[in-house]
Amino acid sequence: MSAATTSAVDEFNRASAAFAQLHVGSDSQRYIANLATRVEMLNVGELSLPATINEDEPGNAWVCSPRTAYADYAAEEAVRYAPSWAAPALRALGRFGARRLQRARIDRAVAINNWLLSTNLYPPLAATPLRQLLDAARQRWPQHALWLRSLNEREHGDWLAQLQALGFELIGSRQVYLYRDVASLARRRHNLAMDLRLAAKHPGRAGNGEIGEADYERIAHLYRRLYLDKYSACNPHYRAEFMRQWHRQGLLHFDGFRDRDGQLLCVAGQFRLGGCLTTPIVGYDTGRPRREGLYRLATACTFEHALRSGETINFSAGAAHFKRLRGGEPAIEYSAVYARHLPRATRRAIAFLAAATQHIGVPIMRRFAL
Numbered sequence: 001m002s003a004a005t006t007s008a009v010d011e012f013n014r015a016s017a018a019f020a021q022l023h024v025g026s027d028s029q030r031y032i033a034n035l036a037t038r039v040e041m042l043n044v045g046e047l048s049l050p051a052t053i054n055e056d057e058p059g060n061a062w063v064c065s066p067r068t069a070y071a072d073y074a075a076e077e078a079v080r081y082a083p084s085w086a087a088p089a090l091r092a093l094g095r096f097g098a099r100r101l102q103r104a105r106i107d108r109a110v111a112i113n114n115w116l117l118s119t120n121l122y123p124p125l126a127a128t129p130l131r132q133l134l135d136a137a138r139q140r141w142p143q144h145a146l147w148l149r150s151l152n153e154r155e156h157g158d159w160l161a162q163l164q165a166l167g168f169e170l171i172g173s174r175q176v177y178l179y180r181d182v183a184s185l186a187r188r189r190h191n192l193a194m195d196l197r198l199a200a201k202h203p204g205r206a207g208n209g210e211i212g213e214a215d216y217e218r219i220a221h222l223y224r225r226l227y228l229d230k231y232s233a234c235n236p237h238y239r240a241e242f243m244r245q246w247h248r249q250g251l252l253h254f255d256g257f258r259d260r261d262g263q264l265l266c267v268a269g270q271f272r273l274g275g276c277l278t279t280p281i282v283g284y285d286t287g288r289p290r291r292e293g294l295y296r297l298a299t300a301c302t303f304e305h306a307l308r309s310g311e312t313i314n315f316s317a318g319a320a321h322f323k324r325l326r327g328g329e330p331a332i333e334y335s336a337v338y339a340r341h342l343p344r345a346t347r348r349a350i351a352f353l354a355a356a357t358q359h360i361g362v363p364i365m366r367r368f369a370l
Contacts, residue, residue, distance in 0.1 A: 103344045
């Protein structure tokens with residue numbers, strides 16, 4: 001391996017060791033209220049990869065439940081963007097799809113490199129022996145479908161091609177937004193420049209070292225107000241203990257802004273690996289006037305980090321218009337799924353999802369810039 005690849009592998013393994021210390025052998029609901037899963041580590045080559053193992057538990061957040069992601073959450077999104085007259089039919093279709101996927105035991109699944117976040121970051125492909133990974137995972141979990149989430153067409157084209165060659169199906173999941181040269185975008189994109197100026201002059205800044213014990217409950221509350229109350233209960237319900245322990249382990253870097261009484265008004269939590277930043281934790285007081293720009297302030301913190309470090313940003317999905325105005329490049333994200341060793345019903349369900357997303361879901365995401 002090159003020196004750069006070796007360095008990236010070392011960084012990845014340090015983060016996975018911190019993740020394992022928290023989650024292997026622990027009750028997942030201590031950290032995420034709506035997630036029942038078992039976490040193990042899969043050692044392949046020089047890498048130690050987190051994996052979540054599920055046995056078709058009901059009501060799980062979408063980060064571990066394909067049924068929630070492709071039936072419940074997908075139906076919610078369809079209702080949100082479709083005409084109101086179509087909502088009853090779409091809800092009925094979602095319930096029908098959920099029953100079909102449940103009968104096929106789609107949630108008897110192992111997700112490899114699953115960090116329990118909306119967007120997983122990956123090690124270099126040069127350091128990841130995919131054939132060895134597949135063989136080891138099949139031997140260890142012979143009754144489960146094998147999933148790798150968060151692979152997008154721009155950053156992981158080589159991953160997707162090699163996984164398909166090994167027999168993985170590709171299931172479209174979301175359209176995410178990438179920022180590759182934030183310094184250039186800050187000069188060319190008026191909206192981004194305005195956000196950065198707003199953050200620079202705004203009082204009450206709370207950097208990572210100024211986030212402490214008194215803040216974790218508030219961070220969990222602000223995240224919940226946005227991601228669960230405003231968007232969907234299918235999102236992971238991170239508890240204050242998740243915020244506390246991930247921050248202490250260095251897995252999350254927090255930035256926010258406080259009011260005059262010292263209470264956080266907004267917050268962003270960045271996760272970084274291999275030269276890429278993602279922001280799985282964003283929250284703000286949704287009851288405050290929109291003119292205060294709290295979402296703009298929170299997201300500006302991530303842009304500031306990328307400006308200083310030169311890292312790229314994967315800003316995940318959602319708020320598509322907002323992200324496009326700031327120069328985000330859209331990219332379709334996929335899950336790669338291996339199920340050739342499983343019963344016919346499961347194979348057919350996964351093949352159906354692959355075909356449906358390829359011919360219907362992905363064109364809709366591109367057409368309507370979702």
